[in-house]
Amino acid sequence: MILETIITSLSPDGTAYLAPMGVHAVNGEMLIMPYRPSRTLDNILATGHAVMNHTDDVRLFAGCLTGRRDWPVTATERVPGWRLACALSHAELELVSMEEHELRPKLHCRVVHEANHAPFRGFNRAQFAVLEAAILASRVGMLPWEKIAAELAYLRIGLEKTAGERENEAWSWLMEKFDAFRQGQVQETEIP
Ligand SMILES: Cc1cc2nc3c(=O)[nH]c(=O)nc-3n(C[C@H](O)[C@H](O)[C@H](O)COP(=O)(O)O)c2cc1C
Missing domain, CATH: 2.30.110.10 (Electron Transport, Fmn-binding Protein; Chain A)
Incomplete structure (x- = not known):
């Protein structure tokens, strides 16, 4: 495991x-x-x-x-x-x-x-979504953007249904990273 x-x-x-x-x-x-x-x-x-x-x-x-x-x-x-x-x-x-x-x-x-040190209070789907998105973030540039976008769209469903403040904050940091990556990609393709 x-x-x-x-x-x-x-x-x-x-x-x-x-x-x-x-x-x-x-x-x-x-x-x-x-x-x-x-x-x-x-x-x-x-x-x-x-x-x-x-x-x-x-x-x-x-x-x-x-x-x-x-x-x-x-x-x-x-x-x-x-x-x-x-x-x-x-x-x-x-x-x-x-x-x-x-x-x-x-x-x-x-x-x-x-x-x-502290009790485990139970599973949460948004935490899973953030973990998966963090793994995608660690591979950005290695995976095709279409695959990342499709996986994020799926992960967002569980996130939006179940997240608390910590999960939303974590997700927003990752989305900033993806946005910055996409911005760079778009600019690269625009340069003749
Ligand atoms: C959930 C999760 C699991 C990860 N597992 C590994 C791993 O087993 N090995 C690895 O090299 N990086 C893994 N990464 C990526 C590393 O955390 C990231 O590349 C980190 O900067 C590597 O640390 P370093 O500074 O020692 O290179 C994982 C990332 C996430 C979000």
Whole structure:
């Protein structure tokens, strides 16, 4: 199963670096697979540790994809680093081994500590919509625009029916990113 998390890793200057990552949970092991080049990869290799943050505040996912990486963090308990202050729960990871790959290495990690911080209050379709739109935003320029537009049109249905303030704010950040991308594309095609 793949868990959509915010990975916090420790930067060389001691600050937290946040990145959304889909972590593969396989028989209790956590597999992080960053695409090169990746600051998350560099930080984990340098420190031997990472933190998985489970949050239902989807602004974290949309925020990281739109240049909003400055979110409150709290010191971790067993490994050097930081966790998200808003995490419902988090898991502190130790890097066990790495499978080298030129594009997407596999970081095999084990959980050394887990903690709960706040109740999970239930599923929400708008949160799913924002997560999916954030993934599309991370691939803008790689996917045909028609495919992105069709998927956003579908995702908007669940968003409009079920979103709260956080989901609407996250969605608006992503739409700004798509608009800026489209603006650039249109201008490019207009230049003779
Ligand atoms: C839900 C979600 C899951 C993602 N999963 C991954 C992943 O598994 N690997 C990856 O390299 N990028 C993933 N991304 C994109 C990264 O978050 C994004 O490219 C980020 O800037 C990579 O961090 P870096 O600064 O370490 O390169 C994901 C994005 C989203 C929204």
